Amino acid sequence: MRKPFIAGNWKMHKTVAEALELADGLRESLADVATMDIAVCPTATALHAVSEALAGSNIGVGAQNMYWEEQGAYTGEIAPPMVKELAQYIIIGHSERREYFGETDETVNAKIKAALAHGLTPIVCIGESLEQNEAGETVSFVRSQIHGAFAGLSASDAQKLVLAYEPIWAIGTGLTATPESANATIRTAIRDVLKALYDEETAEAIRVQYGGSVKPNNMAEFIVMPDIDGALVGGASLTVEAFSGIIKNAVAALNG
Numbered sequence: 001m002r003k004p005f006i007a008g009n010w011k012m013h014k015t016v017a018e019a020l021e022l023a024d025g026l027r028e029s030l031a032d033v034a035t036m037d038i039a040v041c042p043t044a045t046a047l048h049a050v051s052e053a054l055a056g057s058n059i060g061v062g063a064q065n066m067y068w069e070e071q072g073a074y075t076g077e078i079a080p081p082m083v084k085e086l087a088q089y090i091i092i093g094h095s096e097r098r099e100y101f102g103e104t105d106e107t108v109n110a111k112i113k114a115a116l117a118h119g120l121t122p123i124v125c126i127g128e129s130l131e132q133n134e135a136g137e138t139v140s141f142v143r144s145q146i147h148g149a150f151a152g153l154s155a156s157d158a159q160k161l162v163l164a165y166e167p168i169w170a171i172g173t174g175l176t177a178t179p180e181s182a183n184a185t186i187r188t189a190i191r192d193v194l195k196a197l198y199d200e201e202t203a204e205a206i207r208v209q210y211g212g213s214v215k216p217n218n219m220a221e222f223i224v225m226p227d228i229d230g231a232l233v234g235g236a237s238l239t240v241e242a243f244s245g246i247i248k249n250a251v252a253a254l255n256g
């Protein structure tokens with residue numbers, strides 16, 4: 001049984017003071033949620049403060065990016081042991097990083113291996129562009145991303161990953177995939193490939209979030225889909241009201 005997992009990606013938003021205000025509000029608002037894993041992913045500058053503010057709570061902390069080397073002359077980068085001091089999760093291969101910062105399936109794979117070596121849980125983002133979607137290339141493209149991300153990973157390592165299926169055209173646009181089409185893509189482009197690469201147990205063990213304009217009013221329809229195990233939320237993770245609304249509506253949908 002996969003435990004649902006909803007994570008907020010704060011992207012390049014929030015000063016430390018603003019991040020703390022949001023973290024404190026979420027801690028209070030979500031204190032009663034026990035049936036779901038929750039995490040927030042602040043900017044690197046706010047990680048320390050937010051991880052202290054959420055210590056001992058039911059909300060985990062993730063970073064948004066890191067390099068794969070242990071340390072060294074890599075100006076501006078953050079190493080896995082540095083992330084590990086402050087976070088449990090690490091977002092890897094977000095489409096914005098692939099688009100603006102040159103991340104490839106190879107760098108994503110290197111980061112996944114580094115994260116696992118340091119006991120971090122990777123949240124690995126995959127998903128097709130609008131052009132690929134319209135050309136009917138979604139399944140083949142997402143399958144190729146899965147092959148790239150999992151290259152060289154054992155089944156037991158593979159099971160430690162969380163995947164976020166995020167159609168790029170749905171990120172920050174207000175557009176969403178239909179729950180049915182997102183579920184079908186996750187089944188055919190992700191779980192079927194994982195079953196072929198590993199085995200059924202591995203394919204069914206890995207949690208897959210949906211991402212792309214998730215809001216309080218549409219979370220329920222995604223979370224009830226059999227292959228969708230939660231969400232990676234961008235814009236609607238930036239206020240207490242919206243992010244806790246998403247989580248409470250997910251809990252209610254699964255209970256009802």
Ligand code: PEP
Pocket residue numbers: 009166170171172173174211212213214232233234235236
């Ligand atoms: C994201 O950036 O991962 C995301 C899904 O953003 P949004 O919820 O704003 O579409």
